[in-house]
Amino acid sequence: MKLRGKLLNWDDNRGFGFVEPQGGGQRAFVHIKAFSFYSRRPQSGDMIQYQTRQDRKGKIKAVEVSLVNDSPSAAKPSRRKTAKPPPPGNRNKMRLPVLLPFAALLSGAILFGRLPVEVAYVYLLASLIALVMYATDKSAARKNRWRTPESQLHLIALVGGWPGAYLAQQWLRHKSAKRDFKAMFWFTVLLNLVGLGYLLTESGHKLLAGLIG
Secondary structure: OOOOEEEEEOOOOEEEEEEEEOOOOOOOEEEEEEEEEOOOOOOOOOEEEEEEEEEEOOOOOEEEEEEEOOOHHHHHOOOOOOOOOOOOHHHHHHHHHHHHHHHHHHHHHHHHOOOOOHHHHHHHHHHHHHHHHHHHHHHHHHOOOOOOOOOHHHHHHHHHHHHHHHHHHHOOOOOOOHHHHHHHHHHHHHHHHHHHHHHHHHHHHHHHHHHHH
């Protein structure tokens, strides 16, 4: 007999949480691999159907899990509701207003001797790492594997990888719809630009000179 309960404390990055049965009772551990089918990623507050089983350590875990009112047909989006992705030309236009001014500013600062070329190398390397991290995380999400923590994605953006992270969001269509994530992402971009502005000051020059030697 399947039970019904509410999904709690769901960690989408790690793919697990807990379920509290309706009417009270013992909570059970829920892993993303226990879902027999889902048309979207689970989230805290969802009602699920499940059965329970004890693991080797005697702890209760949920098995044969499914979202309430979810079915394979729900995974097939209606043609009327499916939004067509913007043409490649439009996506490029969306990226240019953000990246071109930054690239021009950074290049100008280097050409006029306001910044050493090593700063550009840092941005390039961090952006490449960010692209790899986003691609790896999207692949893990599709295969229900261990996800890259969002804190690590924000950290690489903060240290200079935000141009690559921004491109990854647009090209891979990954992390581009989560409002909380996007708000934190743009906050890290702001902090990074503030730090870059500091490097253009006299004290920033001295700091860079000491680091580069």
